[in-house]
Amino acid sequence: MDRNIYLSNISLDKAIEIYFEKIKDLKMPIEVIKTYEAKGRITAKPIFAKISSPFYNSSAVDGIAVDSKKTFTASEKNPVRLKEGVDYTTVDTGDPIPDECDAVIMVEDLIKVSEDEVEIIKPAIPWQNIRQMGEDIVEGQLILPQSHKIRPVDIGALIAGGVFEVEVYKKPKVAVIPTGTEIVEPGTELKVGDIIEFNSRVFVSLIDEYGGDATRFDIVKDDFEKLVEVVDKASKEFDLILLNAGSSAGREDYSRKVIETLGEVYIHGVAIKPGKPVILGKVNQKPIICIPGFPVSAFFVMENIVKKVVAYLQGYDVKDKRYIQAYLSKRVTSSSKYLEFVRVKLGFIEDKYIAAPIERGAGATMSLVKADGVLEVPEELEGYEKGSKVNINILKSEDEIKNTILCIGSHDVILDIASDLLSKKGKFTLSSAHVGSMGGILALKDRETHFATLHLLDLQSGEYNRPYIKRYIPNRKIALIKFVKRIQGLMVKKGNPLNINSLEDIVKKGARFVNRQKGSGTRILLDYELKKLGINPREIIGYDREDYTHISVAAQVAKNNADCGLGVYSAAMIMGLDFIPVAMEEYDIAIPLEYLELEGIKQFIDVITSKEFKMELDKLGGYDYKDLGKIIIE
C-alpha cells in the first residue's frame, strides 16, 4: 500500500495567498477585441472616453427649438405666436439644436394655430429640454477602471464614448482532465466498480461561468507514464490544468507524483471540508490544480479555489458571493480544524429566512441540486446552536427562495409529482426536506416550515396525525389538510423468492430487512405492528440499518442489498418489486391556519386537488384520495 497520507492543513485564505504569490508571473497576456464582443471580459487598462456623448447639443424631448429671448413675454393672457423656419425648428428627441436656439418647448405645450404656426402661453427658460453636449459622457472621462468585468451596459457606454475596441486579458484556456481506472464514459455498459464520469462536465460548465474557456480531455486511466505525457502536453497548450480525482490519499493516487515529476507541488491539503485533499502546483509555467473526485468536494474546490484562480489569471478578484442572514433550524457541529461547507435548504417563513441543514442521508450530487445555500462554518468554530443567526451563501436568488414553499416531514413520491406540477405553473416551487413525520411536527412547532407531511399513528386511540399535533403543538392553530390514504406493505423481490407473506415471516425466513430512520411514520407503524404480533425487533436482521425514503428502501431490495423493507405501494411499483400489504395509513398535511392564505399555499392546494394530480395518483396505485383537500380546523 503506497499512500500519500501526509497532507497539510493550511487555511483557505492562506493557501490562496501563497499560491497567488507563486503564480503571479503567469497572468494572461493582453489582447485587443471589439467592444461589442467584450461581455464578461476583464479590462487590462483603464478606459477613457475618446469623444463626448452627445457631441452636440440635442433635444431631450419632441417639440420645437427656439431662442428663449423670443418667448419671455408669453403668458396665458398674452400668448406668443411663433412661425416655423423663422422662430422655431421642429425637433424630435435626439435632434441637434440649431445654433441660434437655446431652448426646446415640448409638443404638449404647443397650441397649433396653422400648419406652420404655434402659440405658447409661458416663456421658455434658457437651456430647458436640451441635452447638453457631453451630458452623458465627456471626452477624456474614465469610463471603466482597470480590472473591471465588462457588463452589457458597459458596452453601451464604451461605444457611446467612441471606444470601439478594448484591451482585455485573454480568456484562460483550461484543460479538464478526468483520471481514474474506475471511471467510464457515460453510455458505457456498467459493471460493478464502474463510476460514470461526470465531474469534468460540471467543471467545463462552471469554468464557462467563471470566464474561462474549458476543454474536456478523454478519461486517462491510472497509468503513470500516460498521465505524465498527457499533463505535459496539456501544460504546453493550456493556461490552467485541472486534474480530477486521484488527489485523495488513495492507492491510485498518481496526481501528486505526476506534478512532482513535471514541476512543483506548492500545497497539498487545505483546511476545508469537503475539499481537503486538493493539490495546488505548477507544471511548465502553468498552474495545475488536482481536484478531489467526490463530487461535493470537487464542487467546493471549484467554487472556492478554481474560480479565484481563473479570475486571478485575468487580474480580477471574485466578489460575487451572495449572502443572506438566516436562522438555523437545527444544531450544526463542525470540526474546528476545517472551514466547513454545510449545504442547506432555505425557506422564508414569517419574514425570516430559515436554513435547514440537508439531512445526512442525502446523496452527493442530489444534495447539490437540492441545496439553496451553503453555511460556511469558520475554522475556529465548532458549529452553531439551533436558532443561531448565520450568514448563508445563497445559490439561488432571494426571489426564488421567497417563492419556495418549504415542506419538512415525511416523504412520499407524490410530493415530487406535486412539486413538478407546481413548478410548471411558473411562480412557486416546492422544496421538501425528508426528516420523517416527527421531524416535520417539530419543525412546525418551531415555525421552521410552511407545512409538515406526516403519517403518525397514535398508539392509544388508533387515530392518525391529529393526536400528535395536539400533543406537540398545543399553542398554535394548526389545520390538517387530508392528503391520501396509502397502503404500507412489505416490499420484496419480484416473485417473492423467500415467500414472505407477513411481518412474522421476516424473522422466520431470516430475511435481511432494511428499516426507515427513527421518528419516521413508517418506523412507528412497524414498531406498532411488531408489538401487536409480539415480535422482538432485535430478531430482525437489519432492523438498525436506516434509510431515509420509501424509494431508497425499495432500491435496496431491488438490487439485492436486502430481502425486504416496509414502504408504500408506489415505491415498490417504481422499483419493480412485489408488495405484501400490511396496513392502510393516513398521510396528511399539517399547516398553520394563517398560512392557508399564502398565495403559494393556495396554488399548492390547487395542484394537489387537480384532476391531473389525481390521475398521477391512479397511475402510481396504492393511494385512496377520496378525502383529498378536506381541511380540518379545530
Place this chain on the structure above:
Amino acid sequence: MDRNIYLSNISLDKAIEIYFEKIKDLKMPIEVIKTYEAKGRITAKPIFAKISSPFYNSSAVDGIAVDSKKTFTASEKNPVRLKEGVDYTTVDTGDPIPDECDAVIMVEDLIKVSEDEVEIIKPAIPWQNIRQMGEDIVEGQLILPQSHKIRPVDIGALIAGGVFEVEVYKKPKVAVIPTGTEIVEPGTELKVGDIIEFNSRVFVSLIDEYGGDATRFDIVKDDFEKLVEVVDKASKEFDLILLNAGSSAGREDYSRKVIETLGEVYIHGVAIKPGKPVILGKVNQKPIICIPGFPVSAFFVMENIVKKVVAYLQGYDVKDKRYIQAYLSKRVTSSSKYLEFVRVKLGFIEDKYIAAPIERGAGATMSLVKADGVLEVPEELEGYEKGSKVNINILKSEDEIKNTILCIGSHDVILDIASDLLSKKGKFTLSSAHVGSMGGILALKDRETHFATLHLLDLQSGEYNRPYIKRYIPNRKIALIKFVKRIQGLMVKKGNPLNINSLEDIVKKGARFVNRQKGSGTRILLDYELKKLGINPREIIGYDREDYTHISVAAQVAKNNADCGLGVYSAAMIMGLDFIPVAMEEYDIAIPLEYLELEGIKQFIDVITSKEFKMELDKLGGYDYKDLGKIIIE
C-alpha cells in the same frame, strides 16, 4: 406632423399578463440535446433518474471490507487478527464491497501485523463506512422538475442518474434590428445630428444573459417599405423580433405602423418610467417588441419585459432579481402614474446600506455604468422621504457593494485616478457621487458616506474647509485629510478669442458663461470673488446654467457651447483650453475619525499618498501636493 401621441398607460404586470396570453401559443419547440451541453437551458419535461447512483454498494473510505460478524469480539484487550483474502479485502473510496462483506474499517483504525495481516481493537458496526446503493440517486427519482434552468451541478446529477440527453426548449433566436435615419455605425465619421448606434450591442449581450440567441441586423433607415420588408423577413427566421428606436411618439415613428401593416399591436405604452413608449405586438406568429431609443429606457424595457418574454417562450419564469434593504440618502419624488426606476449608488456605512439616488446631471449610459442598484417606486406612490427604508434591486453583488468606499462631495478628476489605482489593487472600489462640497458635508452629517471631498472657503476667516465641518457637524469627530491645493481659474477657448483675463471681463465682453451647481465649492468661490469685485451675478450671461463637474464645464467651452467657465487647471488641459488663474484653493477629505481604521480607507490613503498617484498629479498639472496625507484631528 404625424405623431402617434395616444399611448396607453397600463401597469407593467397587467401588460405582461395580457401579452403572455396573446403569445401563449408561440412557445419554443422542444429539442433533445446532450446533457453536458445543457447549461442554462430550460427543461421541457420532468427528468427522472434512469439508474441508481451508486448502483452498487461501495466504500466511503479507504480501508478494508469485512464481514462485521468476524469483528464483534474485538477490544483493546483482545484484538482480532484478520487475514487478507480470507477475512478482508483492501478497498479504496468508491470501490465495490464484496458480497460477503457488510462493513468497512478505515485504514487509520488498522494495526499492521504483517504484509497481509492486520489487527483491530474495536468491532465494526454492520454497514459502517459503506455508501449504499442508491444513496445519492435512486432509479426513478425526480432529478429536475419541468421548467427548471439547468445549472452545472444539475448536469452532474443528471449524468450520475444515467440521463445523458435531455429534452429542453429550443433557445429563442432573437432578431435585434436597430432603426433610425440619425443613427450611424461606430467608426463612421460623425456629423452633427448623428448618433452612434450602440443599443443593439447592449441588447445582444443582454439576450445572451437571458438565455436567447441574438443576431444583430444592420441599421435600417426610416424608410417604411424597407422596414416592413426587413421585419417581415426577420419574423420568418427568428422567434422574437426587437425593433429599436422609433417607439416614442416622434415624427419618425414608423414602428407601430410597420407592425400594424404586418400583424397586430397589442399594447403601446406601459406605465413604467423610463420605458413608457414600448410596443408589444405580433407579426407572422412571432412576438415583436419595439424598444425606445433612449438607452436608459431601453435598458429597463429589456430587464423588465424582454427578459421575461425570452423566458416565457421557454416555459420559464424569471426569478433572479436581487434586493437589499437600504436607507435613502435623499428624498425621491415620482409620478403616481408610473412604476418608476430610479438608479442609485449604494454604500455600506455602519452596517446599513445607504442608497444615494444618482444626480440628475448624470448622463444616460454612464448612469447605468455607475448605478449599483435600482429603486423601484411603485405606481401608487409619489415617492419616498429621505431616510426611508426601501428595497433596492441590486445590480452588483453585496460583496462588491460592501467593498465599495463611498465618496460623496465635490468632484475632481484626481478621484477618477485614485479610483482606478484602487481598483487595480483588487479588493476595494471607490464610488463617488458628485453633489458638490456642501452636499458632501450634509452626507457626512447624516452618516451616508465614508468621506466627503470639499473645497469650501469660509468667507469670514478666509480658511478652507475646517470652519464648515465645525459649523455643520458639531457632534461628530471628523478628521481632515489634506489632499491637494489646486488652481481654480477661467477656462476659455484655445487662443482666448474673447481675450478674457479676469472675472470682470466675463461681463465686459458679454461672454457666455457656464456655472457650477449651487452648493459646489467652485460656485461659492465664484460668488466670493464676484462680491469682492462688486460684480452682480445677474450681469453674467449663463450664471443660471448649471453643470455638475469641472470636466463637463470644460467640455461646454471646448465645443463652443459657452465662452468660459470656472474650473480646475487639469480639466482645462484635458479639453485643450486656455486657463486664466483666479485663485488657489484647498481640496480636502473630511472623514469620521473612526473610519480611518477601515481596511478600505487605509488602502485608499495608501493609494493617494503613493508615488504613482503623485506622478499622475504632476502629469495633470495645477496641483500642489506638499501636504498630501497629513491628517488633522481636533
